[in-house]
Amino acid sequence: xxxxxxxxxxxxxxxxxxxxxxxxxxxxxxxxxxxxxxxxxxxxxxxxxxxxxxxxxxxxxxxxxxxxxxxxxxxxxxxxxxxxxxxxxxxxxxxxxxxxxxxxxxxxxxxxxxxxxxxxxxxxxxxxxxxxxxxxxxxxxxxxxxxxxxxxxxxxxxxxxxxxxxxxxxxxxxxxxxxxxxxxxxxxxxxxxxxxxxxxxxxxxxxxxxxxxxxxxxxxxxxxxxxxxxxxxxxxxxxxxxxxxxxxxxxxxxxxxxxxxxxxxxxxxxxxxxxxxxxxxxxxxxxxxxxxxxxxxxxxxxxxxxxxxxxxxxxxxxxxxxxxxxxxxxxxxxxxxxxxxxxxxxxxxxxxxxxxxxxxxxxxxxxxxxxxxxxxxxxxxxxxxxxxxxxxxxxxxxxxxxxx
Numbered sequence: 129x130x131x132x133x134x135x136x137x138x139x140x141x142x143x144x145x146x147x148x149x150x151x152x153x154x155x156x157x158x159x160x161x162x163x164x165x166x167x168x169x170x171x172x173x174x175x176x177x178x179x180x181x182x183x184x185x186x187x188x189x190x191x192x193x194x195x196x197x198x199x200x201x202x203x204x205x206x207x208x209x210x211x212x213x214x215x216x217x218x219x220x221x222x223x224x225x226x227x228x229x230x231x232x233x234x235x236x237x238x239x240x241x242x243x244x245x246x247x248x249x250x251x252x253x254x255x256x257x258x259x260x261x262x263x264x265x266x267x268x269x270x271x272x273x274x275x276x277x278x279x280x281x282x283x284x285x286x287x288x289x290x291x292x293x294x295x296x297x298x299x300x301x302x303x304x305x306x307x308x309x310x311x312x313x314x315x316x317x318x319x320x321x322x323x324x325x326x327x328x329x330x331x332x333x334x335x336x337x338x339x340x341x342x343x344x345x346x347x348x349x350x351x352x353x354x355x356x357x358x359x360x361x362x363x364x365x366x367x368x369x370x371x372x373x374x375x376x377x378x379x380x381x382x383x384x385x386x387x388x389x390x391x392x393x394x395x396x397x398x399x400x401x402x403x404x405x406x407x408x409x410x411x412x413x414x415x416x417x418x419x420x421x422x423x424x425x426x427x428x429x430x431x432x433x434x435x436x437x438x439x440x441x442x443x444x445x446x447x448x449x450x451x452x453x454x455x456x457x458x459x460x461x462x463x464x465x466x467x468x469x470x471x472x473x474x475x476x477x478x479x480x481x482x483x484x485x486x487x488x489x490x491x492x493x494x495x496x497x498x499x500x501x502x503x504x505x506x507x508x509x510x511x512x513x514x515x516x517x518x519x520x521x522x523x524x525x526x527x528x529x530x531x532x
Contacts, residue, residue: 166192166226166246166288168202168280169295171260175275175302178474183269183302186475189218189279191259192246193226194288202280206265208273214265220285229255264475273302309433311470313440317452318460321515322467325495325522328361329471332527351388351528358524362516369516372502377521380404380501389494389528397497404504406457413446413458414500421465421493432473439466457503460518465496468526498525 172188189204198220205215222237229244234257246256269275277298280287313319335357336342342350355374362369375385380403382392392400401415420442424435443462446455469492502521503514 164194164196164198164200164286165220166194168192168285168287170277170279170298171295173277173298173300175300176474178266181268181270183267184264184475185267185275185277186262186264187277189261189263191218191220191223191261192256193223193259195225197225198223198285200285202284203282204263205278205281206267207276207278208269209276213267213275216263216265218261218263218279223259224257227257229257234259269302271302271304275300275302309429309436309470309473311436311466313443313463313466315440315447316443316459316463318456318515318518319463321460321499321518321522322463322465324365324519325464325499325526326467326471328358328519328523329468329495329526331361332357332523333530336527336531347388347390348386350531351390354527354531355520355524358520358527361523362520365519366516368513369520372517372520377502377517380504381498381525389498389525390531400497400501404501406504409450410455410457410504413442413455414461414504417442417458417462417465417496417500418493421496426473429473432469435469436466439469456514457500457518460503460514461496461500461522464499464518464522465492468492468495468522492526494525494529495522498522501525 167190169190170187171190172186174186176184176186178184185206187204191198201217201219203215203217206213223240224235224237226246227234228248232244234242234244237259240259240261242260243258244255246258248256267275277300279296281296311322332354336354342353345353359369359372359374362372378387378389379385380400381387381389382396383399383403397418401411401418404411404414406414417439420435420438424438425431426435439462443459446458449455452459472492499518499522503518
C-alpha cells in the first residue's frame with residue numbers, strides 16, 4: 129500500500145514539475161515600452177476679441193515624434209475653472225518617426241507645420257523635427273474669467289517620462305478687451321460691400337463647420353460648393369446674383385474655367401490683373417492696392433491700424449483724381465480688403481499672418497483680389513452688378529483660401 133502511494137506521489141510531482149516548466153517557457157518576457165512621442169505640449173496661446181463677448185482663442189500645439197511613427201489621437205480641452213467649454217481631437221496620423229532636420233528641412237505633413245528646434249538623440253548639430261498644429265476656437269467669455277487649456281489629458285498618447293506634463297496645461301486670465309479697430313471708411317460710397325462681406329464670410333465658415341460631409345469632398349467639389357453658397361448668400365442683396373457667371377469669374381482668376389482658386393500663385397494673380405476688362409487707370413489702382421497688401425508690415429495691432437489707414441489714403445486719392453463712379457471697382461476691392469483685414473486679424477495670432485498658403489496674407493489678399501475680379505468681370509447686369517460681383521468674389525475667394 130505504501131509502495132502504491134509513493135508511486136502516485138511521484139507521478140503527481142512529475143506532472144507538477146512538467147507544468148511548471150511548460151508555464152515558464154510559454155510566458156513571454158515583457159518588452160520595454162517604446163514611447164510614441166517624445167513630447168506633446170502647448171507652445172503658444174493667444175486670445176483676441178472677435179466681437180462683444182466673443183473671443184478667438186488661438187492655440188499652437190507641438191508634437192515631437194519618438195523612435196516610431198506616432199498613431200492615434202489626443203484630446204485638447206479648454207476649461208473655465210472646472211467647466212468644460214470646448215474640446216477637439218488632434219490626429220497624429222502622417223507624422224513620421226523622430227528624425228533630425230536635414231538642411232533645416234523636415235518631412236512635410238498635411239495640416240501641420242514644423243520647426244527645427246528639438247534636440248536630436250544622436251547629438252547631431254542639426255535640430256530635431258518639431259511638428260505644430262494651429263487651431264482656433266471661438267468662446268463666449270467675460271473679462272476676468274480663469275481659463276485652462278489642457279492637451280493629452282489622461283495620457284491618451286504615451287510620452288517619454290522626462291517630457292510628460294511639461295506645458296501640457298496652460299492657465300490664463302481673460303483680459304479687458306482693447307478698444308476695437310474700426311475697418312470702416314465712410315467716404316467710400318461702396319463701403320457696404322465690405323461690411324456685408326464679413327457678415328457673409330462668417331455665415332459661410334459656420335456653414336462649412338456644420339456640414340459633416342464637407343471635409344471628405346474633393347478640393348474642386350469643396351470650391352464648387354463654396355461658390356454656390358456664396359451666390360445664395362449674395363442673393364439676399366440682389367436677386368441678380370443668381371446670374372453670376374462662375375466660368376467667367378474662374379477664368380479671370382485662374383485662366384481656366386474649372387481652375388482651383390487656392391492653387392493660384394502670385395504670378396497667376398499678377399497675370400490675372402492684366403486680363404481684367406478694365407481701363408488702364410483702374411488696373412493701375414488695383415495693382416497698387418494688391419502691392420500694398422503684399423508689402424505692408426504686419427507685426428502687431430499697430431500695423432493693422434496703419435495698413436487700414438494706408439488703404440484709406442489710396443481710396444481718397446482715387447476719389448479725388450477720378451471721382452467715385454470711375455473708381456468703382458478698386459473702391460469695392462479696397463472696402464473688402466479693409467473689412468477682411470479686420471476679420472482675419474481678430475482670428476489670428478500676433479504677429480498676424482493670415483491663412484498661410486504661399487507666404488503672404490492670403491485671407492484679406494484673396495478677398496480683395498476676388499472682389500476686384502468679381503466687380504470687374506462684368507458678369508452681372510444692373511446697377512448693383514459690380515457691388516454684388518465684388519461681394520461674391522471676395523467671400524468665395526476668402527472661404528476657399530481659408531479651407532484647411
